[in-house]
Amino acid sequence: MNEAAIEMDHVFKTYPSRISALSDVTLEIFPGEFTFIAGPSGSGKSTLLRILFCAEKPTSGEVVVHGMHVTQTGFRKIHQLRRTMGIVSQDFKLLEDRTVNENVAFVLEVTGHPRKDAKEKASEILRRVGLEERGEDSILALSAGEQQRVAIARAVVNSPPLLLADEPTGNLDAKMTVEVMRIFADLHQKGMTILFATQYTGLIKYFSYRVVQISNGRILDGKKVDTSKIGEAKAGE
Amino acid sequence: MMFFLRYVMRRTFQSMRGNLFPNLITVGIIAVSMLIFSTFTLLAFNLTNFLKIWEDKIEVVAYLKRGTPSSEVEPLLKKTRLLEGVELVRYVSPYDAMAFMETKLGRQKSLLEGIQPGVLPPSFEIQLKKEFRNSTKIGEVVAHLKKIPQFEEIQYGQEWVETFSVLVQILRLTQWILGGLLLIAVIFITSNTLQLTVSSRREEIEVMHWVGASPSFIRVPFYVEGLIQGLLGGGLAILFLLLLHQGLFLYIPPSVQVWLAKIPVLFLPPETIVWILLGGMVLGFFGSFVASMRVLKYK
Numbered sequence: 029m030n031e032a033a034i035e036m037d038h039v040f041k042t043y044p045s046r047i048s049a050l051s052d053v054t055l056e057i058f059p060g061e062f063t064f065i066a067g068p069s070g071s072g073k074s075t076l077l078r079i080l081f082c083a084e085k086p087t088s089g090e091v092v093v094h095g096m097h098v099t100q101t102g103f104r105k106i107h108q109l110r111r112t113m114g115i116v117s118q119d120f121k122l123l124e125d126r127t128v129n130e131n132v133a134f135v136l137e138v139t140g141h142p143r144k145d146a147k148e149k150a151s152e153i154l155r156r157v158g159l160e161e162r163g164e165d166s167i168l169a170l171s172a173g174e175q176q177r178v179a180i181a182r183a184v185v186n187s188p189p190l191l192l193a194d195e196p197t198g199n200l201d202a203k204m205t206v207e208v209m210r211i212f213a214d215l216h217q218k219g220m221t222i223l224f225a226t227q228y229t230g231l232i233k234y235f236s237y238r239v240v241q242i243s244n245g246r247i248l249d250g251k252k253v254d255t256s257k258i259g260e261a262k263a264g265e
Numbered sequence: 266m267m268f269f270l271r272y273v274m275r276r277t278f279q280s281m282r283g284n285l286f287p288n289l290i291t292v293g294i295i296a297v298s299m300l301i302f303s304t305f306t307l308l309a310f311n312l313t314n315f316l317k318i319w320e321d322k323i324e325v326v327a328y329l330k331r332g333t334p335s336s337e338v339e340p341l342l343k344k345t346r347l348l349e350g351v352e353l354v355r356y357v358s359p360y361d362a363m364a365f366m367e368t369k370l371g372r373q374k375s376l377l378e379g380i381q382p383g384v385l386p387p388s389f390e391i392q393l394k395k396e397f398r399n400s401t402k403i404g405e406v407v408a409h410l411k412k413i414p415q416f417e418e419i420q421y422g423q424e425w426v427e428t429f430s431v432l433v434q435i436l437r438l439t440q441w442i443l444g445g446l447l448l449i450a451v452i453f454i455t456s457n458t459l460q461l462t463v464s465s466r467r468e469e470i471e472v473m474h475w476v477g478a479s480p481s482f483i484r485v486p487f488y489v490e491g492l493i494q495g496l497l498g499g500g501l502a503i504l505f506l507l508l509l510h511q512g513l514f515l516y517i518p519p520s521v522q523v524w525l526a527k528i529p530v531l532f533l534p535p536e537t538i539v540w541i542l543l544g545g546m547v548l549g550f551f552g553s554f555v556a557s558m559r560v561l562k563y564k
């Protein structure tokens with residue numbers, strides 16, 4: 029059996045205000061899995077993802093990502109962990125004073141790649157998300173769906189094995205959601221492990237991916253789908 | 266390595282260009298602070314130099330008691346020459362003293378008419394060895410001279426030397442106290458400006474955190490920004506000080522200029538200038554370091 033890409037073992041997260049965000053979460057995600065983390069707003073989806081990319085520390089429990097113990101990862105090692113994952117958020121977090129290509133190339137530049145190589149690689153990844161013609165455009169000239177595609181391109185440009193997406197379709201209409209979901213499905217088919225947090229259960233039903241239900245910080249159901257079906261999902265239209 | 270340096274310089278100049286106004290304010294404040302510090306350094310340097318020149322010319326005059334028989338002068342000269350620290354001794358008779366005064370008074374020498382040379386006491390002008398020409402060592406020589414009964418009075422301008430030494434010490438103390446206060450102020454101001462810069466680039470830094478940019482990729486450009494601000498501030502301070510130094514003679518009365526011409530008013534030596542520039546850079550660096558500790562934590 030493959031070693032899990034993500035292991036969460038009896039993880040609790042309680043904020044100083046005594047609000048419990050996660051309660052006894054135990055979860056295993058295997059390489060190549062596409063997993064929906066589904067639950068209503070405030071259920072703990074974002075906290076779970078934030079713990080995985082070390083933006084928050086759990087109150088107790090063990091979290092291992094790609095063999096690295098997140099709870100024991102010091103300040104000087106966090107960036108090494110983050111390089112193994114791409115992060116996509118609902119609000120895109122794109123740099124408005126830069127072009128589309130510059131936004132994507134920025135990731136490579138700040139992780140030690142020469143500028144010229146970064147630009148070429150950015151163009152290549154923009155082609156994969158269907159934005160090859162928009163490379164020199166300003167971010168502000170793009171639609172919300174296009175902006176989210178740029179954010180996905182930025183998240184995967186350095187080929188991380190894991191993609192964490194926090195409500196990536198939250199700000200998109202149905203048509204744009206389909207466009208974006210196609211990209212996620214494509215990335216998954218190419219072997220990327222994807223953790224996709226969403227509150228829109230309507231979206232999940234179109235896919236045969238694993239669904240982890242979360243409510244009030246507790247995992248209700250984390251059944252694992254038949255791995256032979258991974259990649260067979262079709263985006264609903 | 267070259268790639269990293271190119272990256273750092275590009276990011277630093279992008280940041281400085283993008284935050285021109287806060288950067289100019291910081292450079293200005295560093296320049297003013299360094300100018301105040303440098304002015305005190307220059308004053309202390311010149312006063313110390315003046316003290317050294319004066320000490321080089323220092324001479325002890327030992328006045329002989331009136332009525333000292335001339336037969337005693339020669340043995341007394343020999344005795345004085347043998348004292349530790351004494352380099353040269355010259356006997357000044359009352360006639361020599363009168364001639365000296367006439368020369369000094371020039372056209373006003375008529376003032377001395379009717380005054381007999383006998384009124385003036387004979388004296389020994391004692392030149393000291395170089396290592397004895399300071400306020401501590403000179404005291405030792407004078408103590409020996411005072412033990413010789415034929416001398417009535419010893420003059421060497423001790424009070425003046427001591428007062429001047431104290432003045433230089435006060436100036437140096439003020440320089441360092443002021444320097445310390447300015448140091449704290451500059452670090453505070455630089456770190457706050459850097460915080461403004463960081464906050465204007467908040468989104469970019471957040472993305473850098475997300476994508477796994479190493480702490481050095483995030484922080485070093487801000488450190489370099491602080492170093493450049495410090496260097497520019499220090500450089501401007503030196504430039505202003507040079508202009509002040511050069512302009513000094515343009516705006517002072519000619520009578521004072523004549524007096525000043527005898528005392529060289531020097532500018533700071535090159536090594537002090539280098540230290541001031543390095544000091545500015547260290548200040549700028551600490552400011553950005555403090556800011557980075559506060560606002561560039563990995564999130």
